[in-house]
Amino acid sequence: MSLGKLWTALRGHTNKALEDAADTQALTILDQNIRDAKKEIQQCGQSLHSIAAKRKMSQNKVDSFNADIDKYTQSAAEHAESNRELALECAQRVGELENLKASEQSILDSYIKNEGTLKSNLSTAKNNLRMLEQQVDQVKATQAVQKAQVAASTHFDGGNSKVKTALDSLERIKQKQAEKDAAIEAASELAELESGSDLDAKLRNAGGSGSGSSEDMLAKILANKK
Numbered sequence: 001m002s003l004g005k006l007w008t009a010l011r012g013h014t015n016k017a018l019e020d021a022a023d024t025q026a027l028t029i030l031d032q033n034i035r036d037a038k039k040e041i042q043q044c045g046q047s048l049h050s051i052a053a054k055r056k057m058s059q060n061k062v063d064s065f066n067a068d069i070d071k072y073t074q075s076a077a078e079h080a081e082s083n084r085e086l087a088l089e090c091a092q093r094v095g096e097l098e099n100l101k102a103s104e105q106s107i108l109d110s111y112i113k114n115e116g117t118l119k120s121n122l123s124t125a126k127n128n129l130r131m132l133e134q135q136v137d138q139v140k141a142t143q144a145v146q147k148a149q150v151a152a153s154t155h156f157d158g159g160n161s162k163v164k165t166a167l168d169s170l171e172r173i174k175q176k177q178a179e180k181d182a183a184i185e186a187a188s189e190l191a192e193l194e195s196g197s198d199l200d201a202k203l204r205n206a207g208g209s210g211s212g213s214s215e216d217m218l219a220k221i222l223a224n225k226k
Contacts, residue, residue, distance in 0.1 A: 041125055058108040059108055
């Protein structure tokens, strides 16, 4: 291999290693970002509760001002002829309350607007976070499956010396088991044959070969019985 090709191969290997490290780092960074986002969403939820509480208090003030305005407006109208001075005082109070209500209404409108914006942003953030978590979980699951597949392929590959040795041993065990089965079967067949072989041996020991004539053997048997 030329020096240029060797350098290209080394550079490609280095780039792949760097990419793998970067991908691993990317998942770690995403996990940290997800944890940070969850904390921020939690804080945002607490802020939303606080704004909602203040909005409710402001609404109560506005409602109270409206009730007082209605009360003093009615009193002013009732005493307009019978007690003009009292009617004027009621009218003056109505003016003061309307100014206070206008100021509080401005605050209430601000709370309502901020609360609505915060709710919308919080909902969007939760949806985005949920989709990100699903994608990260899917990537991790796929990565785990692929690692398992690669591990299985590598560990049980015939090119792996340890696995090859183990597979050879397994084949030898299977061969020995087959040979033992054959030996047991042969021994069984031999035992059946030997059930007549003992008789032939006795006949040979009694005299002559087992291959003698049946008449001679019968005569000998009868002679021994006399």
